Amino acid sequence: MSSSESGFSRKNPFPAVLSVNQKLTGEGSNKDTRHFEISLSGSGLKYEVGDSLGVFPSNTSPLVDLVLKNLGFTGEEQVTTADGTPASLRAALTTSYILTEPSKQLLQAVSEKDSSGAFLADLLKPEEKGSLENFLWGRDVLDVLEEFSAARFTPEEFVKVLRKLQPRLYSIASSQRAVGESVHLTVAVVRYKVEHSQRQREGVCSTFLSERSAGGVPVFVHSAKHFRVPENTDAPVIMVGPGTGIAPFRAFLQEREATGAKGPNWLFFGEQRAATDFLYQQEFEAAVSSGLLQKFTTAFSRDQAQKIYVQNRMIEHGKELFEWLEKGAYFYVCGDAKNMAKDVDAALHTIVEQNGGKSVDEAREYIDALKKEKRYRKDVY
Known part of the structure; x- marks a missing residue:
């Protein structure tokens, strides 16, 4: 059953239970990336690899308390x-805004009140x-309330100038x-400081999952039909997923193994340091040993003087990558849309030019054809 068939949806999320909260990054890492397992037992929810899980978070109690105190x-x-x-008002600020x-x-309201x-304005x-x-x-x-302290609100006035708290979507x-009535997520917990304040800032949903989910995790399945594994199980698959972009490709490999797919798999993974940021290292190395993963190419940007990223590794392996494309490979990329996905796309064009003997325009036509054939698929955010 999909979300709608199960009766649970974005409008009626399932009150799931977080069963596993495991830190993947090691001591000394600049990041706190976690593996979460959420039980869907009793929900009837079904998902396909490539889908996302919608999570409704709540705000932190300390931030809610400070806002209430400021407003009196x-x-x-x-x-x-x-x-x-x-x-x-406390409940509304915690879960609704x-x-x-x-x-x-x-x-706008502050500009008129202070x-x-x-x-x-x-x-x-x-x-x-x-x-x-x-x-x-x-x-x-x-x-804003602290900077413009003359702006005062009634409780009803205040909530009317806030935006509704939205669910976050995470690649499954x-x-x-492979996992039955469970769903796994790979999430980077967001925490940072800003120059003008001593207060630590936090990502709402990532810290909700890591610290505030004991009371349940409201979830729903968000279908992504554009990001499925190939129906032809003999087709080769190339996956580029640096950082938490690795999430759907862990799912892809589980799916390919479970369905007995014969097509070869090639995974590109990148992070900062191999010693502390090698997500799911043992799983992927085991997949190489078993033959599930024919090629596994990594890029750890901080492990040498010159930073190396997945797009650099792609170009290094350009000849073979182009050969895979010529053999009908599907090319997938997941992760940061602002920089990484654009850099990967540029590298793909370069590879087609250099190894296919094509002009810039011909390479563009080649990649446009991949897209039309639905062999170039993106899950970027």
Whole structure:
């Protein structure tokens, strides 16, 4: 059953239980990347590899407490939530509204309530988009309330200028054929500091999963039909997944093994350091030993003087990669859309030019043909 067939969906998420919370990165890593296993027992939820899991998080209690204190509220005040249901202000701020990013409505209200914030109205003009982004960077709702302390709100006024808290989508890191009534995720826990404040900032959903999920994890399955394994199980598969972009390819390999797919698999994985950031190292090395993974190419950017990334490794192996494409390989990439996916795409064009003896235009046509044949698939964010 899909989300809709099971009765659970984005509008009616399943109250799942987090059963495994395992840190994947080692001591000394710059990152805290975790493996989560969530039980779907009793839900009837089904997913395919390539799908994402939607998770509804809640805000941290310390941040909610600080916002309430700043506004002079107890938290017991009754308000109407974004869904139109009554709730205490504390409950609404915890589960219904975004506190980590100020809304435009909040900035507009502050500009009218605090004369020192009058300039915020100008930042909201379409032509000031860049200036608004610069102002908002590193600021949350509490920062704005502290900076413009003359702006006061009633509880109902306040929630009306906040945006609704949205679910986060995570690429699923498991095949249901391999793990049954469970779903696995690979998540980098986000924590950082900003120059203007001593308060640590946190990713809402990543820290919810790692620290605040004891009361249950509301989830739903988000289908991604564009990112499936090839129906032809004999087709070769090339997967490029640096960092947490590895998640769906762990699922792909589980699926290919479970279905007895004969096609060869080639995985590119990248991170900062092999000693501390080699996610699922034992699993992938075992897959190489068993023959499930024919080629496993890694790029650890900080392990040598010159940084090396997955796109560099692709070009190093360009001749063989092009041969795989010529044999009908499907090419998948998952991860950062802003930089990595563009760099991987550029490397793919270079490989086709250099190893296919093609001009820039011919390489573009070749890759466009891959896309039309649905042999070039992306899951980027």
